[in-house]
Amino acid sequence: MQQPELEFINSLRQSSRYIEQHRGKTFVIYVPGETLQRDDTRKQLTEDIGLLHNMGIKIVLVMGAGPQLEAALEANQLTWQMHLQIRVTTPEILPVFQQTIALVRNQLEANFSKATCTQSKPITITSGNWIIAQPKGVVEGVDFQHTGKLRKVNHRAISDNLNAGQICLLTPIAYSLTGELFNLNTFEQACEVASAIQADKLMVFTSEEETVGLPKQLSIPKLKVALENSQSIEQKRFLAQILSTSGHVKRIHLMDKHETSAILVELFTRDGSGTLIFSDRYHQVRQAKIEDVGGIIDLISPLEEQAVLVKRSRERLELEIENFIILERDQHIIGCAALYPHDGGFGELACLAVHADYQGQELGHELLDAIETTAVHTHINKLFLLTTHTHHWFIEHGFHVSQLNELPEAKQAMYNFQRNSKVLIKAI
């Protein structure tokens, strides 16, 4: 088989479990105007969203139109008046605003119609008056006029449309209960809508300025630290909005707005393309089962080859699987550890490993904690281990270097002098 075919098959294998995982889920996708400006990127994005839709994912698409509006105003010799870095929408600007939003929306609808050719089922997109707006009002003496803020989301109407198989499109235009038209910030709208409909994911195409310094995954406590440490007002404002949304939406994905394919990479590969903010536990430690043996072998065999871990046969692993715990992320084993009880209140910690891609995130620490908890429950009060490469890590985690004769006799008899491992013990 040719290399490209092999790569294709491998990526299909990797992505297939995500297809099942995402089916029936609701995603809110925020796309800023920059991402929709170019014909080719808009075409690619609509095809990808169409693909997600036909996989059974319910999609609310929230579109911005910042650069398109700038260009249209310039062509009409108009400019935004700004206050507190927010645009003031005057009655003179309103017709250009309405025309431009309609144009961008038409372009998107046209692209979705075209994308239907690449899909087995038609892709239908709909929009409506689901967002109730209210005036932003007069702030510090400046009247924001037709710049509004979100008052209420008619989440039932959105859900009904999603359940009827429509992609729901939201634009910056929303109306008040008095029928007045307002210009709403679409990123804030995406966050509010995702919260109101309790979306499974909020996916945000964003800028480098807003994501600079963020790691690939961020728990809520770490997001708070990033917010506190951020030096830029723009990033602070962005992260504060994300933080308030994270209380309602379990997973928020931040993707580069210049990378339209990021959405598929984010959803169908293990490590995604951008930053994932999660409020649920992104991984779990659990008791290993016999079906996990293959995954454990994949994880530990490189370490066995480097002689960091002692070689274990598949048969031995199968027999001893009840001694193992694993760390699982998206149904993929990224860490493991084993506990073997011995006489005299001793327990042996063995085969502690975290996949190289995930080291340094305190996952090793989490596995050790889990082993210690099990040990305590099984009346073990001294944990020991033999290691050739990692004794410093264990010392930093409360172990001390000991002598062979301090170990249970049965273990002393099995000691491999050629390997010359260090003996470490921790009272628990």
Ligand SMILES: CC(C)(COP(=O)(O)OP(=O)(O)OC[C@H]1O[C@@H](n2cnc3c(N)ncnc32)[C@H](O)[C@@H]1OP(=O)(O)O)[C@@H](O)C(=O)NCCC(=O)NCCS
């Ligand atoms: C040891 C191991 C499980 C730690 O997992 P982890 O999830 O990276 O651990 P943590 O995030 O809790 O700790 C990371 C810290 O340990 C340090 N560390 C990693 N391996 C180390 C080693 N062999 N010796 C000393 N320190 C080490 C890292 O440099 C990092 O330090 P830092 O926080 O100052 O940057 C992981 O490195 C591993 O799988 N190693 C290979 C297998 C192995 O040696 N197992 C033990 C044999 S029983």
